[in-house]
Every structure is written in C-alpha cells, then in structure tokens.
Amino acid sequence: MNLETRAPLADTLGVLETAALLRELTAGLIAVDDFDEALSALVRITRDALAGVTWCGFTALRAGEPAGVAASDPRLSGLDDLRYALDTPALSAIRRREMVGAGDLGAEARWPAWTPRAREWGVRGVISAPVDIDDQVIGAINLYAGESDTLTAGHQLTAMLLAEHAGLLLAAVRDRARRAALTVEQDAALLGDGVIGQAVGVVMTQRGCPAEDALDVLRGAAASLSIPLREVAERLVRTVSRPRDN
Template identity: 60%
Template structure:
C-alpha cells in the first residue's frame, strides 16, 4: 500500500499496536453481524490510538447499500457517500492508497468536505483503505481535534489495523452469510466454532489469531466450502483424536 506522505523512520510502539490488534480481535472474532462489528471497530480504534479523537468507517458492498459507522454520531456525515469522490474516504477507496492531511486548515482538496469537517472541529484526517473480500471494500477514517498530531506513527498503525480488520470483517461476513435464516442459537454456535478452530490453529502453529483466521479462510476458499464447515471439521477432528 502506498502513502501520500514522506518516508519517516518513526514507528508505533510494538506493545501499543499489539494491544490494539488484540482488542480489535476480541471485539470482532465471534461477531456475526457486520454492521455491529463496524460499530465495535470504530469505538475500539477511537479509544486505542493516541491522538485520534474520532473514528469512522465507510464500506462499499456490491449489490447492497453502503455502510457507514462512526464513533461520534455528529461526525457521521463526514463518512457518508453523498460527498462522492470529494472526500478522504472515497479517495482512499478509489486509489487504494493511504490518504492523509495533517492540518485541514491549509488543505485544498475535498471542498466542501473540508469546510464541513473544520466546522465540526476536525483538524486532521487519515483514511486508509481496507479490503474485506472480493465484494466489499472500504476505508477506516481517523480524525484528530488538533492539527499536526496524526504522524507517521499513526499511519503505520492504521495500515496494520486495516489489514487486520479486513481479515476479521471478512470472517464476520462469512458467518453472517452462513447464518442466513438460522435461529439465534445456531448463529451463536457458528461464531463459537470458528473461535474454537482459531484457538486450535493458534495452539498447533504457535501463531497469532489473525494468522490462524487466515489459515481457516484459505482452507475454506481452497476446498470451496463455508468457513463454518471448515472450522467444524477441524474442531471435530481434534476432539476425536483427544477421545482416542
């Protein structure tokens, strides 16, 4: 992923970034409602990334209405698609590049979006594209109350977050599709069995949750069967081995 900023050696704290990714994982890994998962994501990001005052998400879904989620309702208009390409979120989605403005007071792009943002108290913005699956793309949008505080540190963290969140949101989409007309008990079971399978892979491979979820999704794609079915087969296989 390319960025419009100059290179920098500044890097986010490893512990802080790891803690953020763990929080995001905990909030999304067993969710089966895509829009609810977006709401959890923006609240987690707002509270976890230093200097970020608000967070929003803009998502485009093929054949379905766009989704928008925001940590602060009064700023929801900034993530809305009515601005078209004349907004950071859509610029990031269309270009597939990280988009950044350290100080909107000197920004010449995205008029009249910038005027609206300034009136709402936003001084800095960082939008990073996120790929959920072949039918869903979006942008995670970070907003700052103070100018100049969204630095290279936040940019690197945002890029890591986008890759991580895309993987988890893809799993949420899988579970949501599989749930279909199932009753609430069946939906819960679907989330639990995926969570159990992730735990099994983490134990077997000594890898983090995101890598384990990626293994499950790769197996699902390769075999051409739903994620839940792959997870159930794995959990059942392990249970049988332990039983013998």
C-alpha cells in the same frame, strides 16, 4: 500523504500499542455476526486505543455503492457517509487503493466540499486507509484528529496495519453471517420435511424444548451414530408409532 513526523507522539504508537489494539479488536469482533455491530465496535475500540485520534469512522461500499457507515461520534457520521458527498478522503483512499491523509486541514485543497464541513465539526487532521473485506464489500477506516499536526508517521503505520487486520476480521464477520443465514434456511427446510418435522415434534414433546433445540438433538444423534439425519428421524417416528403391548 501530507503528514509530518513528530517523534514524541510517534513513539507512543509503537509495536506494543499497535499489538494491543489489534488484540483488542480481535477479541471484540471474533464472535460478532452482525456487520453493522462489528463496524461500531471497530471504530469505538480504535478511537479509545490510539493517542492523538479524537474520532474514528468507517466508510463501506457494497458492489460499488454506499453500504453504510460507522462513527465513534454519531455527530460526525456525515463525514464518512458517501451519500452526502463523494469528495472525501475515504473515497480517495478507496479509489487509489492507498492511504491518504492531511495533518492540517486548514492548508488542504484536495477535498473542497468535504474539508469545510470537517473543520466546522472540529476536525483538523485525517488519515483514511483502504480496507479490503471480500469480493462484494470494500471500505476505509478513517482516523480524525481534533488538533492540527497531531497525526504522525506512527499513526500512518498503525492505520496501515489496522486496515489489514480489520479487513480480515470483517470478512470473517460477513462469513459467519452468511453461514448463520444459510443454517436458518436449511433448518426451515428440514422442519418442513415430513418425517424430520414429525421427529422434531416428538423431541419437543418429550423434552419441552423449542423446534431449533429439538433439531439439534436429532443432529447430535445422527453424528454420534454416524447415520443420516433422516434415518434418525425415521427410527424415532417408527418407535413412537409402534403399538404398545397390553
């Protein structure tokens, strides 16, 4: 890291401020199932919460390949996108598995292709911290300052805690997305099953509800009766198929 410690700003990035940021991130991402939506919320919340941070970005890799970016200001999204350049603080952080940064890009020589573009867009300081998400996706959270020597040791500590917390939250988002996709596949298979499909049709007719809701009704009945879903479906189909006494 090449950042100076400046007490006034460092003081503003104390325990309470960091805790408030992590709490807001948790509230913002706890129910999100879409990974790109989660990244957008992450960079927006971070940018708004941290004094001295003008912009925030995220660089994601899946199986070692660029897998998307998010930027609090779309105008600067190219700074986080590895498709445009591999010479970036984000990739340095990911490769080294440690935080990197520069308080004054005017005196920085580590990213000769990236730095001139960053300065052209008004970026004067940067911190990039690696984010471990799961066995497929890794990334980096990138904090940008519009003035030199604004990012401090307090920002470094916050970035480190933020990266750890964001990794856990984003892993949960990906897990929920996988579970949701699996549920859709399972529902499609069940609806294509003969007797269960018939039972769903019966519930849809009786309640005037869509197939997904009808399947949930059958699942609820199976859970309350502690019997398999197929048996509930078979009982329902037998009941409605039984001839009525005149």
